[in-house]
Amino acid sequence: MTEIVLETKGLTKYYGSTLAVDHMDLQIPRGCICGFVGRNGAGKTTAIKLMLGLLNPTAGSSKLLGCDSSALTPAIRQRIGYVTEGHRLFRWMSIGGLEKFQRAFFPKQWDDKFFADMIEYFNLPKKQKIKHLSNGQRAQVSLALALAPNPELLIMDDPTLGLDAAIRRQFLEGMIELIMRQGRTVLFSSHILGDVERVSDRIVVIDKGVLRANCSLEQFQKAIKKVILSFADSVPDEVNIDGLLHCKRSEKQLELTLIGTDDEKISEWAKSAGAENYQIVKMNLEDQFIEFTAPANHKRLFQWEER
Amino acid sequence: MRFSTLLRKELRECLPWLLLAAIVFLAVGGFVLHLEPYDENYNYRYSRISPCDILSCYDLTYYPILQVTGPWLLLSSIGLGLVLGVRHFWIPHFTRTWPFLLHRSANRQTILAAKLTAASIAFIISLGTLWFGFYWYACRPEVFAVPQTLRVFIEGWIFIMLGFVVYLGTALSALSTANWYTTKIFGLLLATVIIVTTLSQWTLAGIFTAIAVGVAVLLSQIFDTFLRREF
Numbered sequence A: 001m002t003e004i005v006l007e008t009k010g011l012t013k014y015y016g017s018t019l020a021v022d023h024m025d026l027q028i029p030r031g032c033i034c035g036f037v038g039r040n041g042a043g044k045t046t047a048i049k050l051m052l053g054l055l056n057p058t059a060g061s062s063k064l065l066g067c068d069s070s071a072l073t074p075a076i077r078q079r080i081g082y083v084t085e086g087h088r089l090f091r092w093m094s095i096g097g098l099e100k101f102q103r104a105f106f107p108k109q110w111d112d113k114f115f116a117d118m119i120e121y122f123n124l125p126k127k128q129k130i131k132h133l134s135n136g137q138r139a140q141v142s143l144a145l146a147l148a149p150n151p152e153l154l155i156m157d158d159p160t161l162g163l164d165a166a167i168r169r170q171f172l173e174g175m176i177e178l179i180m181r182q183g184r185t186v187l188f189s190s191h192i193l194g195d196v197e198r199v200s201d202r203i204v205v206i207d208k209g210v211l212r213a214n215c216s217l218e219q220f221q222k223a224i225k226k227v228i229l230s231f232a233d234s235v236p237d238e239v240n241i242d243g244l245l246h247c248k249r250s251e252k253q254l255e256l257t258l259i260g261t262d263d264e265k266i267s268e269w270a271k272s273a274g275a276e277n278y279q280i281v282k283m284n285l286e287d288q289f290i291e292f293t294a295p296a297n298h299k300r301l302f303q304w305e306e307r
Numbered sequence B: 001m002r003f004s005t006l007l008r009k010e011l012r013e014c015l016p017w018l019l020l021a022a023i024v025f026l027a028v029g030g031f032v033l034h035l036e037p038y039d040e041n042y043n044y045r046y047s048r049i050s051p052c053d054i055l056s057c058y059d060l061t062y063y064p065i066l067q068v069t070g071p072w073l074l075l076s077s078i079g080l081g082l083v084l085g086v087r088h089f090w091i092p093h094f095t096r097t098w099p100f101l102l103h104r105s106a107n108r109q110t111i112l113a114a115k116l117t118a119a120s121i122a123f124i125i126s127l128g129t130l131w132f133g134f135y136w137y138a139c140r141p142e143v144f145a146v147p148q149t150l151r152v153f154i155e156g157w158i159f160i161m162l163g164f165v166v167y168l169g170t171a172l173s174a175l176s177t178a179n180w181y182t183t184k185i186f187g188l189l190l191a192t193v194i195i196v197t198t199l200s201q202w203t204l205a206g207i208f209t210a211i212a213v214g215v216a217v218l219l220s221q222i223f224d225t226f227l228r229r230e231f
Helices: A044-051 A095-103 A112-121 A135-147 A163-180 A193-199 A219-223 A264-273 A283-293 B002-040 B039-047 B065-094 B098-102 B108-139 B151-175 B185-200 B203-226
Strands: A006-017 A018-027 A033-037 A060-064 A080-083 A153-156 A187-188 A200-208 A208-217 A222-230 A246-249 A253-259 A277-281
Touching: A006 A044, A006 A187, A018 A044, A018 A187, A018 A200, A018 B002, A033 A193, A044 A060, A044 A208, A060 A095, A080 A135, A080 A200, A112 A135, A112 A163, A112 A246, A135 A163, A135 A246, A163 A193, A187 A193, A193 B151, A200 A253, A200 A283, A208 A283, A208 B065, A219 A222, A219 A283, A222 A264, A222 A283, A222 B151, A246 A283, A246 B039, A264 A277, A283 B039, A283 B151, B065 B098, B065 B151, B108 B151, B108 B203, B151 B203
Parallel strands: A018 A208, A033 A187, A033 A200, A080 A153, A153 A187
Antiparallel strands: A006 A018, A006 A060, A200 A208, A222 A253, A222 A277, A246 A253
């Protein structure tokens, strides 16, 4: 049986009257790399802070490594790496000073060589103060600090936000270093679906505080499809196919975004609707995510001009 | 090990401010002490009083010289308390470093205790040591004619403790999530103001009791708020 390292049950958080996380039931098994995706304000940061016990839930609970998040002991925290949103570190400290500070909290696990190698790989001088580092360099220091104690579970809150493509790649390669170590679990939130596609084997989608998907990346990619159907006369008025997410009509074409609908059903429906032909279009993860989280009646920008 | 690491970090954050407070108090207090012995109205007549002289009531109103530096000590102490409170509890809000500090193999009590200990040490090192130094200097018989009393020395420590109360009040104001006028700190601030205004009329024991109660209430509120607060 797969061990669950992160579990939430009905996790809910209100900020005043605003619902940030809505009854989230999530389970993350050991050893997976989980991309935690959602639009801006979807509730990713709040969910992560709830999991780490930095926020108190309005209802529900969460557990990390079997320990309730609201009562994480120092011993459990020692096993969890955390990269904060925006890589907020003590600005007055030097990289070396920060290493020394952080090492004191992981006396047995801290890997000096690993930290030194990462800092060298990122080409960062240890004497440099954090306040003099760029956003990308702070991200690199932050990652090195989180990885050097060799955590069992690494949680990262939008670690590649604001980084350029080259730095992002370096960052992801650093992350892969951890992934190479067996039994390590990573949960990272991101807006950049390309990053998630590159390193994750599992995807969790949150939308307006609601958990919309929690499955393997492969399952997610297989499940969401775009089908373009062509009709000889006009498109049917009613589209009643299972798993319909969105439907876009033109004069003789129907563009459907479907979830969990197998090819056989699509073929059957196309025949019954009188389509001349149809084709299943391959979607990348970003398109799939946008279609998956877009509201049913979403309008395109400048749609009003087309009237 | 973890506590000492946290303490070193907090002390390092205090360092510029404790040095500033010490320099200000040393400069101003030292200047006042340096000038006062040459004040004719103060010292000159005292040095010529013989046992046969008849002293007027006016002569008897003279006070120990160290008392002149008192207001400067109070100002330095309150200033230091305010700045340290902001540095330890408000700045992590602005720079959003609370999550980084809190997620480590140390519990919240240890993290808070390190901050409070660092602040206490900062007060003792900067203002406490200087006040002791000034007292020692002023007590030397050849320097001032009027002897320094132990009461003046203790009053100095009361001023230092008031600075620590301001530090705790600033800390609580940073940690509290309620509106300022509904907070308990609002009442406490009022109480502190009342204490300060009545200081001169109180006995030393009364003042100490009031401060000790204030510190105890503030500390219990800070610990309770910090342990339950969201970051």
